Amino acid sequence: MSDRISWFPIADRETCAPETRALFDLLEEKLGFVPNVFRAFAWREERMTKWRAHFDDLMTPSEGLTKVDREMISVVVSMQNQCLYCLTSHGFALRALLKDPVKGDRIVLDYRRAGLSEKQMAMLDFAVKLTLDPVTVAEEDIDELRAVGFSDEDAWDIVEVTAMFNFTNRLMSGTGVMPNAEYHGMAR
Numbered sequence: 451m452s453d454r455i456s457w458f459p460i461a462d463r464e465t466c467a468p469e470t471r472a473l474f475d476l477l478e479e480k481l482g483f484v485p486n487v488f489r490a491f492a493w494r495e496e497r498m499t500k501w502r503a504h505f506d507d508l509m510t511p512s513e514g515l516t517k518v519d520r521e522m523i524s525v526v527v528s529m530q531n532q533c534l535y536c537l538t539s540h541g542f543a544l545r546a547l548l549k550d551p552v553k554g555d556r557i558v559l560d561y562r563r564a565g566l567s568e569k570q571m572a573m574l575d576f577a578v579k580l581t582l583d584p585v586t587v588a589e590e591d592i593d594e595l596r597a598v599g600f601s602d603e604d605a606w607d608i609v610e611v612t613a614m615f616n617f618t619n620r621l622m623s624g625t626g627v628m629p630n631a632e633y634h635g636m637a638r
Contacts, residue, residue: 456490457626466492469499483632485539490627501618508614514604515611518547519573522566523611525558526574530581533619538629545637554637569598577612 491498511517521544528536545554556564
């Protein structure tokens with residue numbers, strides 16, 4: 451296996467802004483390593499900062515859409531897009547949040563057979579439809595989310611988290627970012 455992180459330059463940590471160095475320190479303290487998404491994106495620091503702020507905001511749980519719900523969307527969208535980086539890193543995050551590596555992996559690999567609730571299935575089916583065939587999404591799809599108990603704010607967040615992962619999947623795949631090897635053994 452190659453140690454190459456990306457097809458693009460990797461910023462020298464010492465030349466990064468103090469905020470980026472502080473982020474790297476925080477991540478090393480929390481995870482034991484700096485995720486390659488940040489190492490790869492740091493050479494475009496201003497854009498990384500904007501992307502991260504939006505990403506962190508979208509992944510913050512709300513009353514109607516939990517952190518687990520948001521991570522389930524992340525892995526289901528990433529599976530449709532076959533994004534190695536996001537499947538690996540967010541697969542770990544989902545396993546850790548669920549405290550159930552088997553269920554986490556089942557959601558990543560085939561959410562339809564993971565024993566999810568009707569509400570979760572509606573959410574993930576919508577995320578898949580928006581990912582694979584966005585032109586066919588209609589107001590009736592939003593009505594179906596409402597019918598299983600999602601508020602308009604929740605439905606908007608489902609759309610936006612789905613869109614964020616479609617963007618991020620393409621960013622990681624298009625730049626050749628490889629997941630950190632450490633993720634593969636975490637929360638197992």
